[in-house]
Amino acid sequence: xxxxVGKNSALTWAVNISVVVLVLLWTIPTFGLLVSSIRDxxxxxxxxxxxxxxxxxxxxxxxxxxxxxxxxxDDLYVLKGNVFADKTGEITAFGWNSKDPTAFKPGDTxxxxxxxxxQVNADGAYVLSSPTPHxxxxxxxxxxxxVEAPIFTLDNYSEVLFAEGIGKSFLNTMTVTIPATxxxxxxxxxxxxxxxxxxxxxxxxxxxxxxxxxxxxxxxxLIPLLRLYTDVGIGKGYxxxxxAHTGFGLPLAIYLLRNYIxxxxxxxxxxxxxxxxxxxxxxxxxxxxxxxxxxxxxxxxQFLWVWNDxxxxxxxxxxxxxxxxxxxxxxxxxxxxxxxxxxxxxxxFVSIFVPLMVFFSLQKYLVRGLLSGSVKGx
Amino acid sequence: xxxxxxxxxxVVVGVLGCITYFVGSNFILDFIFPTTGSNATKxxxxxxxxxxWLFMGPAIILLTVYxxxxxxxxxxxxxxGPSGKEFIGIDNYTWLFGDAKFLESFLNNMMWxxxxxxxxxxxxxxxxxxxxxxxxxxxxxSLIFMPMAISFIGxxxxxxxxxxxxxxxxxxxxxxxxxxVHFGAEPQAWIxxxxxxxxxxxxxxxxxxxxxxxxxxxxxxRGIPEETIEAxxxxxxxxxxxxxxxxxxxxxxxxxxxxxxxxxLVLKVFDIVMAMTNGQWGSQVxxxxxxxxxxxxxxxxxxxxxxxxxxxxxxxxxxxNVRNLKNEN
Numbered sequence: 001x002x003x004x005v006g007k008n009s010a011l012t013w014a015v016n017i018s019v020v021v022l023v024l025l026w027t028i029p030t031f032g033l034l035v036s037s038i039r040d041x042x043x044x045x046x047x048x049x050x051x052x053x054x055x056x057x058x059x060x061x062x063x064x065x066x067x068x069x070x071x072x073x074d075d076l077y078v079l080k081g082n083v084f085a086d087k088t089g090e091i092t093a094f095g096w097n098s099k100d101p102t103a104f105k106p107g108d109t110x111x112x113x114x115x116x117x118x119q120v121n122a123d124g125a126y127v128l129s130s131p132t133p134h135x136x137x138x139x140x141x142x143x144x145x146x147v148e149a150p151i152f153t154l155d156n157y158s159e160v161l162f163a164e165g166i167g168k169s170f171l172n173t174m175t176v177t178i179p180a181t182x183x184x185x186x187x188x189x190x191x192x193x194x195x196x197x198x199x200x201x202x203x204x205x206x207x208x209x210x211x212x213x214x215x216x217x218x219x220x221x222l223i224p225l226l227r228l229y230t231d232v233g234i235g236k237g238y239x240x241x242x243x244a245h246t247g248f249g250l251p252l253a254i255y256l257l258r259n260y261i262x263x264x265x266x267x268x269x270x271x272x273x274x275x276x277x278x279x280x281x282x283x284x285x286x287x288x289x290x291x292x293x294x295x296x297x298x299x300x301x302q303f304l305w306v307w308n309d310x311x312x313x314x315x316x317x318x319x320x321x322x323x324x325x326x327x328x329x330x331x332x333x334x335x336x337x338x339x340x341x342x343x344x345x346x347x348x349f350v351s352i353f354v355p356l357m358v359f360f361s362l363q364k365y366l367v368r369g370l371l372s373g374s375v376k377g378x
Numbered sequence: 379x380x381x382x383x384x385x386x387x388x389v390v391v392g393v394l395g396c397i398t399y400f401v402g403s404n405f406i407l408d409f410i411f412p413t414t415g416s417n418a419t420k421x422x423x424x425x426x427x428x429x430x431w432l433f434m435g436p437a438i439i440l441l442t443v444y445x446x447x448x449x450x451x452x453x454x455x456x457x458x459g460p461s462g463k464e465f466i467g468i469d470n471y472t473w474l475f476g477d478a479k480f481l482e483s484f485l486n487n488m489m490w491x492x493x494x495x496x497x498x499x500x501x502x503x504x505x506x507x508x509x510x511x512x513x514x515x516x517x518x519x520s521l522i523f524m525p526m527a528i529s530f531i532g533x534x535x536x537x538x539x540x541x542x543x544x545x546x547x548x549x550x551x552x553x554x555x556x557x558x559v560h561f562g563a564e565p566q567a568w569i570x571x572x573x574x575x576x577x578x579x580x581x582x583x584x585x586x587x588x589x590x591x592x593x594x595x596x597x598x599x600r601g602i603p604e605e606t607i608e609a610x611x612x613x614x615x616x617x618x619x620x621x622x623x624x625x626x627x628x629x630x631x632x633x634x635x636x637x638x639x640x641x642x643l644v645l646k647v648f649d650i651v652m653a654m655t656n657g658q659w660g661s662q663v664x665x666x667x668x669x670x671x672x673x674x675x676x677x678x679x680x681x682x683x684x685x686x687x688x689x690x691x692x693x694x695x696x697x698x699n700v701r702n703l704k705n706e707n
Contacts, residue, residue, distance in 0.1 A: 191437035247444025308529030359527035
């Protein structure tokens with residue numbers, strides 16, 4: 001195929017450019033999230049993340065210090081301070097009236113009503129003076145136009161991890177995921193071996209059932225199982241969700257592993273049988289070690305699936321601090337903190353970080369698993 | 379931390395439990411039917427007949443409880459009232475077919491069903507065909523495949539940020555609206571536009587599923603025998619002709635697999651709709667509507683009926699899969 005492309009450099013260019021466009025389209029949304037999550041929260045909501053590496057000009061409304069902090073110098077009552085508070089920036093214009101918020105240059109003195117005067121310097125320092133005592137408890141409004149250097153910070157992360165409960169949810173997700181990934185593997189491996197290499201009546205029907213169950217929508221199971229759990233007394237808790245994920249993961253696990261195990265060379269198994277090994281020994285000594293790639297594939301599927309699941313967690317786990325998983329927390333935040341992008345972006349990134357690491361480090365097994373048949377759709 | 383320990387403890391207990399069961403049951407089997415002694419041949423036959431069921435026992439129990447029983451129970455529930463106790467005949471079904479919101483969900487699901495598999499397969503095929511021809515193809519593939527690892531809810535946040543809308547006067551921080559403004563158009567509240575909002579939600583699923591389609595189709599492309607391609611080139615076919623006339627016909631089987639897999643996924647789409655619109659502005663889908671009736675409507679009967687509709691829609695694929703399996707064997 002290289003030969004075709006090699007002859008035609010225009011085509012090579014076209015292919016390269018199309019792939020670049022595709023890759024950009026597919027990565028920009030995630031990249032935007034990542035960049036936004038480390039931006040200062042005021043900058044995040046006022047300018048697009050793609051401008052985050054350059055200085056930004058913003059129109060802001062700040063307030064002077066409250067009247068309680070006024071001092072008296074000569075005949076004037078004075079309020080002093082800095083509009084930037086703890087940040088840095090440069091004032092390019094200011095004003096005192098919302099009708100003309102950029103009327104004055106930094107360093108100018110603005111005449112306000114009743115003889116009040118306002119001066120704002122380029123570094124943000126302001127002096128508000130008045131012949132009569134200041135009365136506003138919340139301070140007087142100051143309109144500024146400022147240029148701020150880009151600020152990158154990990155504050156958003158520390159906030160979501162410790163104050164917003166994402167840290168706790170992270171642990172809850174781990175608690176759900178680890179057992180729900182490991183336990184189905186053994187159960188499925190034995191069943192897969194039986195379906196692949198053991199002779200018994202009804203084998204093909206069992207296999208057909210597994211394949212049929214692969215696509216059964218989870219939605220079917222929710223209500224009956226919820227009722228069953230209530231009747232049995234499992235209620236909402238980790239035991240219930242571990243078992244549920246195990247049950248729902250089994251069809252795919254059995255199917256993937258059976259495909260792999262059935263493809264192992266017959267001679268290996270036959271010769272072990274001739275040597276007098278029973279199926280249990282064959283499975284433990286020969287099949288399990290040989291099936292490692294397939295086991296790894298399924299483990300990754302199941303891990304990603306359980307980690308990313310929202311539906312089963314919402315139904316079978318409670319909504320309390322001890323049980324709310326990350327996906328559930330994100331969903332809650334979308335409702336209650338819909339506008340707080342600094343919290344949403346950082347939280348989302350915390351939740352997708354682990355699956356992304358697993359994805360990039362174990363992609364080989366994931367692809368192999370996908371290719372060996374089907375995938376679970378949830 | 380404590381609950382992590384409990385989780386690890388569960389892993390240990392669970393795994394040990396499984397091991398104990400499998401080792402123990404096989405040991406008992408060998409003990410009851412020893413393979414040495416007078417009845418050795420008979421015993422071997424007997425244990426060979428029982429052992430498969432020992433191997434499959436836990437799987438059969440779990441599959442029955444978690445998948446088979448619920449299907450039967452859902453059918454039963456669909457003939458019962460909100461609490462699932464009183465029999466009400468086909469009332470749930472008559473309600474369902476007269477319900478405007480159900481109709482909306484159903485039609486939306488049909489739209490999803492057409493657009494998402496088609497678009498994912500198309501982009502996946504395009505990505506597969508293009509990345510196979512360039513030196514950095516594997517990196518490109520990895521990046522396009524990446525969204526597969528992201529949860530639907532995470533993806534929803536990513537895209538909600540892309541679609542973010544703020545009033546006309548403010549600077550847009552959503553990249554889509556920023557582009558609109560840049561090109562002189564009006565910014566839009568994308569996910570609140572009836573009818574069209576569904577498509578903006580579909581984009582999220584397409585974004586996630588394209589990588590899957592690409593990986594499978596790329597393997598299929600590589601599996602095409604070189605000779606057929608070489609023969610076509612010798613006959614003077616250009617690259618596009620080679621792709622459409624030689625490669626595509628050999629890939630229809632794989633395309634069908636990709637298409638049906640995504641179809642199944644689409645029928646169950648839930649997280650995205652719930653996170654983005656929760657079914658408002660005419661974007662409801664079956665899975666979310668079912669969830670609505672389960673948790674907000676507290677009507678198990680109606681909810682189970684909606685779940686059955688999803689099940690019925692999945693059935694053809696199920697039958698097709700099982701038939702394929704029979705043909706393989």
